[in-house]
Amino acid sequence: MIKVYNTLSRQLEEFETIEPGVVRWYNCGPTVNGLMHLGHARSAVAFDIIRRYLEYRGYKVRYIMNFTDIEDRMIEVATNEKRSVLEVAEEYLRGFRRDMSALNLKEATINPRAMLHINQVIEFIQKLEKKNYAYESNGDVYFDVKKFEEYGKLSNQKLDNILQEGTEDAKNPNKRFAADFALWKKKKPGEPYWPSPWGEGRPGWHSECVLMSSLYLGEVIDIHSGGQDLIFPHHENEIAQAEALNNKPFVNYWLHNGYINIDKEKMSKSLGNFTNIIDLLKQYSADAVRIFIAQTHYRSPIDFTEDIIDQAQATANRLFEIFLLVKWFSKKEDTDSSLVEIDNEMLKTVEQSRTAFVEAMNEDFNTSNAFAVIFNLTKEANDYIRKSDEINLKVIHSIDKFFDEIRSVFGIFENIEEDDSTKTIGTLVDLLIELRQNFRSEKNWEMSDKIRDDLKKAGIVLEDTPKRILWKIEEK
RNA sequence: GCGGAGAUAGCAAAGACGUUAUGCAGUGGUCUGCAAAACCACCAACCGGAGUUCAAAUCUCCGUCUCCGCUCCA
Numbered sequence: 001m002i003k004v005y006n007t008l009s010r011q012l013e014e015f016e017t018i019e020p021g022v023v024r025w026y027n028c029g030p031t032v033n034g035l036m037h038l039g040h041a042r043s044a045v046a047f048d049i050i051r052r053y054l055e056y057r058g059y060k061v062r063y064i065m066n067f068t069d070i071e072d073r074m075i076e077v078a079t080n081e082k083r084s085v086l087e088v089a090e091e092y093l094r095g096f097r098r099d100m101s102a103l104n105l106k107e108a109t110i111n112p113r114a115m116l117h118i119n120q121v122i123e124f125i126q127k128l129e130k131k132n133y134a135y136e137s138n139g140d141v142y143f144d145v146k147k148f149e150e151y152g153k154l155s156n157q158k159l160d161n162i163l164q165e166g167t168e169d170a171k172n173p174n175k176r177f178a179a180d181f182a183l184w185k186k187k188k189p190g191e192p193y194w195p196s197p198w199g200e201g202r203p204g205w206h207s208e209c210v211l212m213s214s215l216y217l218g219e220v221i222d223i224h225s226g227g228q229d230l231i232f233p234h235h236e237n238e239i240a241q242a243e244a245l246n247n248k249p250f251v252n253y254w255l256h257n258g259y260i261n262i263d264k265e266k267m268s269k270s271l272g273n274f275t276n277i278i279d280l281l282k283q284y285s286a287d288a289v290r291i292f293i294a295q296t297h298y299r300s301p302i303d304f305t306e307d308i309i310d311q312a313q314a315t316a317n318r319l320f321e322i323f324l325l326v327k328w329f330s331k332k333e334d335t336d337s338s339l340v341e342i343d344n345e346m347l348k349t350v351e352q353s354r355t356a357f358v359e360a361m362n363e364d365f366n367t368s369n370a371f372a373v374i375f376n377l378t379k380e381a382n383d384y385i386r387k388s389d390e391i392n393l394k395v396i397h398s399i400d401k402f403f404d405e406i407r408s409v410f411g412i413f414e415n416i417e418e419d420d421s422t423k424t425i426g427t428l429v430d431l432l433i434e435l436r437q438n439f440r441s442e443k444n445w446e447m448s449d450k451i452r453d454d455l456k457k458a459g460i461v462l463e464d465t466p467k468r469i470l471w472k473i474e475e476k
Numbered sequence: 477g478c479g480g481a482g483a484u485a486g487c488a489a490a491g492a493c494g495u496u497a498u499g500c501a502g503u504g505g506u507c508u509g510c511a512a513a514a515c516c517a518c519c520a521a522c523c524g525g526a527g528u529u530c531a532a533a534u535c536u537c538c539g540u541c542u543c544c545g546c547u548c549c550a
Contacts, residue, residue, distance in 0.1 A: 010480090029550090030549095031549080038550095040550050041550085042550070043550040044550080046550095068548085072548055155479070155546080157478070157546070158478080160478090161477080162478085162547090179547085181547060182547085205547075205548070206548080227549075227550030228480085228481085228544075228545075229544080229545065229549055230550070231480085231545070232545060232547085233545095233547050233548080234548075256550090257550070258481080258544090259549095259550075260550085266543080266544065266549085295488080295489070295498095296488085296489065296490095297489085297490075300482085300489085301481080301482080301543065303488090303543095305488095307487070307488085307500095308487085310500095311487085311499075314500075315500080322514095366490070368489055368490045368497095368498075369491080369497075369498080372497055372498035375498060376497095379514085379516095380515095382513090382514050383514075383516095386513090387507090387514090387515080440509080443509070448510095449509095452512095453511095461512075461513085462511095462512085463511095463512065463513050463514080464508065464510095464511085464513090465507080465513080465514070466507055466508080470514090
């Protein structure tokens with residue numbers, strides 16, 4: 001049984017979907033007003049892993065992630081760069097798609113865009129208006145939070161405490177009450193606009209998320225996720241809109257990921273301390289970035305330092321080596337030997353590891369513990385390959401299968417299957433190893449060392465283990 | 477002010493009354509012609525104070541500190 005932490009109840013709950021075996025999931029995607037940064041990546045990777053795990057456990061996941069392509073900051077960017085909002089949106093949307101793919105994030109089932117749903121947003125607001133939850137005021141339309149008694153339940157705020165005077169928006173004279181939020185905004189000069197019953201304007205507080213969620217997944221969904229900073233007001237406002245209209249719970253499980261901090265400070269555009277993914281990937285592999293993110297539980301904050309990402313890269317390399325080694329042996333021809341004790345023990349270890357892995361992930365997706373399981377298994381596997389008298393293909397296939405599962409859940413090293421060039425190299429290296437072994441048996445250290453040194457110069461590292469010689473292509 | 481999360485070894489990070497977390501680093505060892513790797517062992521920890529309990533990193537209370545949200549940041 002999978003347990004998830006629900007922001008709404010602030011506790012762990014058993015995960016049960018509306019329709020057995022199917023997960024309806026809406027993830028609040030980015031506003032495309034800039035390049036994808038590490039913060040986006042953390043959220044995206046964290047939920048990507050959760051999604052992959054649910055799929056691993058047999059769920060069919062319908063995963064909707066929107067792109068918000070009309071919003072204040074986008075207008076600002078467009079104005080500054082003397083371009084249209086659409087042009088800005090197109091550029092950064094392409095950037096996001098490129099970076100998401102570089103990070104090996106699984107494609108969403110659908111990526112709806114706000115701008116393509118304006119008419120439905122208008123209809124949606126009209127329905128709220130008809131039910132008396134929204135009011136028009138001087139060309140703007142606001143949600144009347146006092147009408148929605150449960151307002152504040154997600155962020156655990158009392159209405160009295162929300163929006164104290166002082167902020168810009170609280171003073172907005174068009175509002176009846178300071179905490180009311182805009183559903184539709186009257187256009188300002190130079191802004192993009194759409195015609196509406198309330199005059200020309202544009203959508204306000206993410207009605208499109210509610211609308212698109214209902215449109216593509218139904219009125220009640222299993223999971224709605226996003227960064228912790230979206231809890232209030234973004235998701236609070238979504239609940240208000242959806243539940244006011246439909247009179248039933250909008251979302252069964254609210255999942256929120258923790259931030260990435262840089263030097264103990266939140267990474268954000270306003271502080272200017274963000275790292276773009278495209279830049280980070282010039283120095284570190286996508287696998288390292290994913291491991292860096294997965295080594296911390298998704299709800300905990302991560303303090304980003306060069307040291308930590310370096311460590312993640314080292315971990316990635318280490319894991320890759322054992323994964324590759326096992327994959328390499330799994331391609332060998334079966335010698336059909338019988339299982340001896342060390343083989344049976346190894347098989348047992350793999351089974352135990354899988355159980356422990358599932359247990360860890362079932363507990364609110366405890367990826368840290370899952371990694372502990374993986375590290376323990378890699379030790380055993382390393383030992384097995386180096387120390388067993390004969391490597392049994394049954395055992396290797398068992399390890400390889402579990403490693404495949406791990407790779408697919410974490411989305412790392414998925415293209416580990418060797419291409420033909422590696423196979424050719426392998427044949428050559430095996431030949432050289434044999435040659436070197438001859439020199440070694442003659443105690444011709446000069447020649448045997450020369451072969452090893454020359455291979456190293458060519459990027460191939462030999463490793464003499466008690467039972468056999470292993471080789472690998474050195475990471476650049 | 478209101479609300480949330482947290483403080484665990486040199487660093488990172490799980491755990492939540494009793495039993496080795498784990499990774500990196502450090503120390504010693506096994507293997508080896510040498511090298512590298514791998515493995516084994518060791519090392520070292522629960523912010524401070526009080527309480528509850530046979531037993532407290534874990535529960536309660538009181539401090540101290542950190543981070544975050546509070547109207548368009550993932």
